[in-house]
Amino acid sequence: MKAAIVTFPGTNRERDMRVALKRATGRDPLMLFHRDALPQGLDLVVLPGGFSYGDYLRCGAMAAQSPIMRDVKDFAAKGGHVLGVCNGFQILIEAGLLPGGLLRNRTLRFLSMDCTLRVERAGTAFTSRWQKGATFRAPMAHGDGNYFADDATLDRLEGEGLVAFRYVDERGEATEAANRNGSVRNIAGILSPNLRVCGLMPHPEDLVDDLMGGTDGLPMFESLAEAFAAA
Ligand SMILES: NC(=O)CC[C@H](N)C(=O)O
Numbered sequence: 001m002k003a004a005i006v007t008f009p010g011t012n013r014e015r016d017m018r019v020a021l022k023r024a025t026g027r028d029p030l031m032l033f034h035r036d037a038l039p040q041g042l043d044l045v046v047l048p049g050g051f052s053y054g055d056y057l058r059c060g061a062m063a064a065q066s067p068i069m070r071d072v073k074d075f076a077a078k079g080g081h082v083l084g085v086c087n088g089f090q091i092l093i094e095a096g097l098l099p100g101g102l103l104r105n106r107t108l109r110f111l112s113m114d115c116t117l118r119v120e121r122a123g124t125a126f127t128s129r130w131q132k133g134a135t136f137r138a139p140m141a142h143g144d145g146n147y148f149a150d151d152a153t154l155d156r157l158e159g160e161g162l163v164a165f166r167y168v169d170e171r172g173e174a175t176e177a178a179n180r181n182g183s184v185r186n187i188a189g190i191l192s193p194n195l196r197v198c199g200l201m202p203h204p205e206d207l208v209d210d211l212m213g214g215t216d217g218l219p220m221f222e223s224l225a226e227a228f229a230a231a
Pocket residue numbers: 048049050051052055059085086087088141142143144145
């Protein structure tokens with residue numbers, strides 16, 4: 001698999017993402033900066049988490065205007081796979097590659113804690129190693145992770161099976177209490193209609209080794225490795 005990780009001034013999760021991709025694929029991803037051009041022949045582009053441009057204006061709003069995002073949009077338009085985690089999800093939304101918005105957490109506080117996610121859409125390049133309904137632990141660390149979209153958009157996302165992950169409790173139920181940031185309908189991650197662009201707030205890349213406290217996030221990277229095994 002040929003993967004590239006795109007960073008911006010203020011990105012801080014690129015090393016974790018690099019470790020996760022290397023662990024699952026055996027190959028080091030290409031590390032790119034916002035001024036670089038996206039090379040041809042990539043299978044996957046990843047926008048990792050952090051505080052791009054200091055979260056000024058809105059989280060991800062300035063990064064979405066970076067030169068490299070034109071290439072990322074072209075790549076996605078041609079059917080390329082793109083993963084955005086946390087600030088990366090915010091950038092995908094600000095760039096118009098995924099619908100909705102990420103508002104301040106309803107607590108109005110930065111939330112740094114583990115959460116439990118339920119896989120709502122299996123069988124994609126990002127989720128094939130899980131069964132639908134499987135739950136896994138993932139760390140989250142964000143101030144603006146409160147997913148919002150209007151009812152028509154939410155109904156379309158649900159109707160087309162584009163909700164990838166939901167916040168759930170330890171019994172696997174999408175309760176109010178499990179939804180710490182206040183995301184509408186407990187949505188933690190979504191997919192594009194062609195299932196090739198995926199964004200989520202929690203960090204699967206931070207649980208890919210027993211030394212990190214577990215491997216709950218590894219299936220996402222193994223799914224990607226499997227999807228591009230031939231490449
Ligand atoms: N870990 C992250 O990527 C944080 C994203 C963003 N800076 C926020 O606080 O919401």
